[in-house]
Amino acid sequence: MKKEKIETQEDYIQSLKELDHQVYYRGDRVADVTEHPAIIPHINAAAMTYELARDPMHRELMTAASHLTGHEINRFTHIHQSIDDLLKKVRMLRLLSHKTGSCYQRCVGLDGLNALYSVTFEMDQKHGTGYHKKFRDFLQEVQDRNVMVVGAMTDVKGDRSLAPSAQDDPDLYVHVVDRRDDGIVIRGAKAHQTGAVNSHEILVLPTITLRERDKDFAVAVAVPADAPGVIMIFGRQTNDDRKMQGEIDIGNARFSLVGGEALVVFEDVFVPWERVFMCGECDFSGLLVERFATYHRQNYGACKGGLADVLIGACALAVEQIGVAGASHVRDKIAEMIHLTETVYACSVACSAQGYRTPSGAYYADPLLANACKHNITRVIYELGRLGHDLAGGVIATLPSEQDLHSRTVGRYVEKYFKGVKDVPTEERIRILRLIENMTGGTALAESMHGAGSPQAQRIMYLRLGNLEQKKKLARRLAGIKDVE
Ligand code: SF4
Ligand code: FE
Numbered sequence: 319m320k321k322e323k324i325e326t327q328e329d330y331i332q333s334l335k336e337l338d339h340q341v342y343y344r345g346d347r348v349a350d351v352t353e354h355p356a357i358i359p360h361i362n363a364a365a366m367t368y369e370l371a372r373d374p375m376h377r378e379l380m381t382a383a384s385h386l387t388g389h390e391i392n393r394f395t396h397i398h399q400s401i402d403d404l405l406k407k408v409r410m411l412r413l414l415s416h417k418t419g420s421c422y423q424r425c426v427g428l429d430g431l432n433a434l435y436s437v438t439f440e441m442d443q444k445h446g447t448g449y450h451k452k453f454r455d456f457l458q459e460v461q462d463r464n465v466m467v468v469g470a471m472t473d474v475k476g477d478r479s480l481a482p483s484a485q486d487d488p489d490l491y492v493h494v495v496d497r498r499d500d501g502i503v504i505r506g507a508k509a510h511q512t513g514a515v516n517s518h519e520i521l522v523l524p525t526i527t528l529r530e531r532d533k534d535f536a537v538a539v540a541v542p543a544d545a546p547g548v549i550m551i552f553g554r555q556t557n558d559d560r561k562m563q564g565e566i567d568i569g570n571a572r573f574s575l576v577g578g579e580a581l582v583v584f585e586d587v588f589v590p591w592e593r594v595f596m597c598g599e600c601d602f603s604g605l606l607v608e609r610f611a612t613y614h615r616q617n618y619g620a621c622k623g624g625l626a627d628v629l630i631g632a633c634a635l636a637v638e639q640i641g642v643a644g645a646s647h648v649r650d651k652i653a654e655m656i657h658l659t660e661t662v663y664a665c666s667v668a669c670s671a672q673g674y675r676t677p678s679g680a681y682y683a684d685p686l687l688a689n690a691c692k693h694n695i696t697r698v699i700y701e702l703g704r705l706g707h708d709l710a711g712g713v714i715a716t717l718p719s720e721q722d723l724h725s726r727t728v729g730r731y732v733e734k735y736f737k738g739v740k741d742v743p744t745e746e747r748i749r750i751l752r753l754i755e756n757m758t759g760g761t762a763l764a765e766s767m768h769g770a771g772s773p774q775a776q777r778i779m780y781l782r783l784g785n786l787e788q789k790k791k792l793a794r795r796l797a798g799i800k801d802v803e
Contacts, residue, residue, distance in 0.1 A: 324464045326372065327365035333465075334361065334516055339544040341515045341580070343552040351515050355561045356552065359574030361516045363418040364466060366573075367394050370417065379410040384461050385679070386454060391461040394424045397435050398681040404670035408620035412663065415624020419570045419757065421577035421765070423468075423513025425621070429613035430469025430521040431457060432680060434538060437606045438595050439678035444602075449595045450678070456540050456593060465518035468543075470508040470582055471610060473525040482528065482535040492522060492584060493534040494597065501590040502597060504537060508584075512577035512769070515550050517543055520582065524596070527604030536603045538596035539589040547587040550580040556760035566720040566749055569756025576765045608685065608779075612669075614770040615692035616683040619666030622695050622766060625757060626659040626702050632753045633709040639747045640711075640738035651705050658698045665691035686783040693776040699766035703758035714755045717748060 324330050331352050341348040343356055351357045371380035371392050382396040382403065383389070398404050407428075414422050435457065438449040460467060473482075476490035485491070492506030504522070514520065520541045528536045541548060555575065557568075565571040596602065634652055637643045669687035676682050707714065713736070723732045723745065733744045756762070767773065794801060 323462065324368060327369045330365050330368045330466070331361060333518065337518065337544050339515070339548065339550065341550045341552060344554075348515075348552070356558060357515055357578060359420070359561065359568075359570075359572060360423065360513065360578030363420045363422045363573040364424055364513055364516055366414060366418050367392065367422050367424045367466075368464070370414065376413065379406055379413060382406075384458075386458050386461065389461070392464050394428045394466075395431065395457075395461045395464065396428070397432055397457070398673075399679070400681055401671060401673050404616070404673045404681055404683055405667065408616065408663075408666040408670050411617055411620040411666075412624035412627075415621050416627060418573040419625060419628045419753070420573035420575055421512065421621070423516070423577045424466055425617050426469040426512050426614065427467030427517065427519070427521060428469075429610055429617070430471070430523060431460065431467060432613050432682075433469075433606055433609035434521065434523070434595055436676040436678040436680045436682065437602055437609055439680075440605070440676075441596065441599055441602045443677065445599060447599070452592050453595050456595075460519065466513065466516065467519045467521050467540075468511055468514045468517040468582075469521050469523060469610065469614075470511055470514070471523045471525050471607070472509050472511075474507050474509045474581075475525070482526075482532045491525065491532075491535045492537060494537050495534075495586065497597075501588055502537070502539070502594055504539065504541075504584050504587050504589060506584055508582045510553075510579045510768075511550075511582045512579050514543070514580040514582050515552055515578065519543060520548070522584070523606060523610060524603045526607060528600035530600060533598045533600050536596055536598055536600040538594075538606065540593040540595070541584070541587055541589055545587055547585040549583040549585060551583070553579045553581070556762075557756075564720045566723070566745070567752055569752035569754075575756050575759070575762050577769075609682065611771050611775065611779075612683055612685040612688045615688040615776070616666060616669050618692045618695040618766075618770055619662035619664070622699055623659050623663035623666065626655065626662075626699075629702060629706055629754065629757045630655045630659065632750050632757070633706050635750045636710050636747070636754060638739070639742045639750065648709065651709055655702055655705050658702055662691065662694050662698050665694055685779065689776040689779040689783070692770050693773055696767050696773045696776075700763060703763060706754050706758045710751055710754045714751050717751060717755075720748075723748060 324333050334352050348354050370376045380393055381390050382393045384391045385399050438453045441447055442450045473491040476485045482491035489506045494502050495505045496503035522539045524536055560567045637648050642648050669683040669691055672684035673681050718732050722728055737744045738747050
């Protein structure tokens with residue numbers, strides 16, 4: 319792990335330059351992620367988690383006192399010690415969404431750290447393993463150096479109807495291939511890894527509840543991003559070619575859109591024992607998945623709510639720019655967007671406010687409410703996009719490029735015929751329309767559907783946590799049916 323503490327965004331970018339990790343994009347090895355136009359905006363968004371923590375105005379939200387050392391640390395490395403911490407987390411995310419209009423990626427690592435903290439404690443209590451102490455040592459390093467961690471959970475899964483050990487190819491779930499005196503060797507791959515190519519550490523976690531026969535798949539470890547055998551293949555996003563071609567058409571050139579995901583391959587990666595936090599304890603795999611999922615689902619009303627604030631602002635400007643801001647149907651639609659946004663944010667606040675202490679002392683969000691929070695996002699973001707498209711008009715699908723706007727031959731036509739009200743320059747109008755397009759397009763919508771787990775994963779949790787028996791009892795009693803004990 320990098321030895322000097324990362325304080326500023328410049329330190330962060332410098333630390334990424336020094337990483338010797340293997341990143342591929344469109345068939346080529348990326349020599350320096352900090353210089354690659356496809357990746358720079360995502361780095362800028364993550365860098366905001368460092369920069370804002372230095373701003374006295376945002377310090378209270380962006381930093382916390384470490385419960386390990388008492389030192390001031392970045393909240394993205396903090397273990398929640400109270401309900402107030404859980405609430406500050408979601409307020410921090412809404413703030414960061416306002417600043418970036420994008421995904422700043424660092425929440426995944428934060429949620430992985432919190433999940434492993436409490437689960438290693440409980441595993442040790444039951445099995446007498448020594449994971450929690452090792453994990454605290456790792457955590458302290460993360461806090462002291464202020465590194466970015468990617469929480470790597472989603473296995474690629476192959477045939478979903480088969481258990482990990484029943485797959486034709488066992489590598490479709492990350493698993494232990496060798497146990498040695500000094501550590502273990504893992505193989506497999508994790509998909510959709512948000513922020514992986516600009517993180518320093520990878521926290522590998524199992525992805526499903528595992529049975530005894532799948533023991534080798536119950537593995538949680540920390541691996542440096544540049545460990546031998548780690549290979550990252552960066553994904554494509556809607557309109558990502560625009561990042562190589564200009565600025566206006568990107569919509570949000572500095573921060574891009576959503577997280578910048580990668581497939582992370584572990585090709586026989588060695589992990590020393592001090593960085594192994596679960597190895598074979600399949601009876602705790604389900605709990606670990608549930609804790610991580612809850613922490614990440616807690617976020618979505620705040621992170622997407624903050625993005626929705628930006629989208630609403632853009633839509634309010636777009637309608638002003640063409641002189642229809644006062645129309646009653648337009649005002650209704652803007653009001654509806656605000657209602658939806660505050661509703662999902664309320665879910666993030668609610669599951670935090672009803673959080674509770676785990677045996678380790680770390681606080682945990684209410685899992686049922688956190689699942690409802692994320693599940694609402696899978697609908698509300700599409701509805702917000704629909705309203706955004708409605709307000710912006712068909713022009714977001716047909717606008718000419720910025721090259722045409724700047725063309726010496728046809729630029730004046732673009733200027734003239736895309737003009738709205740007198741006082742607003744055409745370029746400003748185009749910029750706002752491109753921002754709306756960016757925030758409501760393909761990758762952004764799919765992320766809100768599947769990020770933090772697909773909707774079916776939330777439905778499973780309702781049936782597990784929704785206490786159907788108690789609900790039946792309530793109904794029986796009021797219907798005058800005698801209780802059967
Ligand atoms: Fe954080 Fe939201 Fe990005 Fe998830 S999608 S990493 S919660 S900003
Ligand atoms: Fe996400």
